[in-house]
Amino acid sequence: xxxxxxxxxxxxxxxxxxxxxxxxxxxxxxxxxxxxxxxxxxxxxxxxxxxxxxxxxxxxxxxxxxxxxxxxxxxxxxxxxxxxxxxxxxxxxxxxxxxxxxxxxxxxxxxxxxxxxxxxxxxxxxxxxxxxxxxxxxxxxxxxxxxxxxxxxxxxxxxxxxxxxxxxxxxxxxxxxxxxxxxxxxxxxxxxxxxxxxxxxxxxxxxxxxxxxxxxxxxxxxxxxxxxxxxxxxxxxxxxxxxxxxxxxxxxxxxxxxxxxxxxxxxxxxxxxxxxxxxxxxxxxxxxxxxxxxxxxxxxxxxxxxxxxxxxxxxxxx
Amino acid sequence: xxxxxxxxxxxxxxxxxxxxxxxxxxxxxxxxxxxxxxxxxxxxxxxxxxxxxxxxxxxxxxxxxxxxxxxxxxxxxxxxxxxxxxxxxxxxxxxxxxxxxxxxxxxxxxxxxxxxxxx
Numbered sequence: 001x002x003x004x005x006x007x008x009x010x011x012x013x014x015x016x017x018x019x020x021x022x023x024x025x026x027x028x029x030x031x032x033x034x035x036x037x038x039x040x041x042x043x044x045x046x047x048x049x050x051x052x053x054x055x056x057x058x059x060x061x062x063x064x065x066x067x068x069x070x071x072x073x074x075x076x077x078x079x080x081x082x083x084x085x086x087x088x089x090x091x092x093x094x095x096x097x098x099x100x101x102x103x104x105x106x107x108x109x110x111x112x113x114x115x116x117x118x119x120x121x122x123x124x125x126x127x128x129x130x131x132x133x134x135x136x137x138x139x140x141x142x143x144x145x146x147x148x149x150x151x152x153x154x155x156x157x158x159x160x161x162x163x164x165x166x167x168x169x170x171x172x173x174x175x176x177x178x179x180x181x182x183x184x185x186x187x188x189x190x191x192x193x194x195x196x197x198x199x200x201x202x203x204x205x206x207x208x209x210x211x212x213x214x215x216x217x218x219x220x221x222x223x224x225x226x227x228x229x230x231x232x233x234x235x236x237x238x239x240x241x242x243x244x245x246x247x248x249x250x251x252x253x254x255x256x257x258x259x260x261x262x263x264x265x266x267x268x269x270x271x272x273x274x275x276x277x278x279x280x281x282x283x284x285x286x287x288x289x290x291x292x293x294x295x296x297x298x299x300x301x302x303x304x305x306x307x308x309x310x311x312x313x314x315x316x317x318x
Numbered sequence: 319x320x321x322x323x324x325x326x327x328x329x330x331x332x333x334x335x336x337x338x339x340x341x342x343x344x345x346x347x348x349x350x351x352x353x354x355x356x357x358x359x360x361x362x363x364x365x366x367x368x369x370x371x372x373x374x375x376x377x378x379x380x381x382x383x384x385x386x387x388x389x390x391x392x393x394x395x396x397x398x399x400x401x402x403x404x405x406x407x408x409x410x411x412x413x414x415x416x417x418x419x420x421x422x423x424x425x426x427x428x429x430x431x432x433x434x435x436x437x
Contacts, residue, residue, distance in 0.1 A: 031414035038411065108341060111334040120335070124342040131345050142348040145355070151367030153351060185345060216326035 053291045057283035066284070073288035082272075083292065090268040090293075094244045096176070097183050102233060104188055109195035110221055125196075128189035136250035139182060143255045147178075172265040175256070179266065183251060191236075198232040199225060234308075241304045245297035246270060269293045356380070 053073060055066040077083040108128070112121050146153045147168035155165040168174060206224050215223070247268035256266045258279075269289055276286030351368045356379050358372040366373065383390065 028417060031417060034411045035415045108338065111338055114330065115334050115338070116331075117335075120338075124338050127342040128345050130349065134349070138352065139348075142352060145351065145368045146348075148367060151365065153368055156367055156369070185348070188341070189345065217330045218326060 049287065050291055052283055053288035055284050057287075059281070069284070073284050074292070077285065077289060077292075083289070085264065086267060086269045086272055086289070087296070089265065090245060090247050090270075093176070093179065093247060093268060094240075096180055097248075098237065098240045098244075100180060100184060101187055101191055102236065104184060105191035105195050106226075106229060106233070108188065108192045109199055110225055112192065112196060113199045113225075114217060114221075125189070125193070128192060130189065131186050132190045134186070136254040139186070139251075140254040140257070143178070143182065169259050170261060172262045175262055175266050179251065179255065182255060183248065186251075194236070195229065195232065198229055202228045234312075238304065238308060242297075242301045244300060245293050249274065 052063065054068060054070055055063075056069045056072070057063075057066045061067070074083075112125060115121050144152075147155075149155060149165060149167045149169070152168075154168070158165055168178070202225065207220055210220050210224060247270045249268075249270040252266055252268055252271050253274065256262050256271070269292075273286045273290045273293070276282045276289065347370075350370055354370055354372045355363060355368040357375055357377070358369075359374040359376040360378060362374045
């Protein structure tokens, strides 16, 4: 759109002021107003609340009556190691999720696209898509009932085989994998459909030509399908990178709940901010963690976008 | 290597059908737990937990659910309304920011593009 030559419309003068432009295109401006108002109110106005990150908020003083403490909240979070722990958790989980998601989805999409039995592929695709619609609250019930120490499904199974029951809620280390498994369960069907759509967009002439040249299934996948999926993968990856500082709040909050022993491994920035506000009522601390999350995320997006633009400017987000 | 022409496809098929079937089973497993749990008696659930097949079949959970249906119907009505109205209004507003074709220049152009990118 940038390179397109815009023909000056009748009556336009080089030095048309803003008001003239507004008047001439008042319909267009009017169409933008709802979106602009929404963003102003929902995204920009609450930015004033950033001020709270620099106070020691108490409910008696309110917004302006609470003592202003400057960077004290940040210093506390950094010194107690909390910020580092939260950042590590958030980033680790996100990177794990992104990698496993895309690898699994591409694999499943390729497999599904090459299997001959249409009934099988359609049925399994629908089954794989189902968990996407299950709410996280239900997931919490499922997780609790599988990992419960007394009557959980897992422990029933272990006891049936004569093994010792396993107390998952006391073993923080294993939750990285549990949460990964849950995230994969929920998201894999959705992403597979996206990649499947990309695969069906590849022209069959390429495959036919390859088959004539003697390529078997595996070579075809390696030399045709995978390279053609790279653009889709990069776009999806960039979009995920933009959200890398934001965890999937629902997943973590619903399944871990308030079991304190697991916080060192599973607490991410989002859940920390939520708990600070709802349970501990420490508004200043929560806001400063949230501010840190936003600033960090912003820096990451800008860096990633600049890097991509240098290598392949088509793929940059903006 | 001695593999005849259709050989690699067979390998791929075994691999493919197997993995996809496993994944489908994995996706169904928690739902099966819940569905079978909904059909078991409550005391069995408390004492022995969920299983893939109801240990003691009973419809008591469903009868209690439908005893006073107003709450459930209200919840559904809210969800449906929010989804329908939300999707409609959202689409309307977002589509309106997409109109860049009109011959304008300068600030307005930038504003349009900016709004469109953040929606």
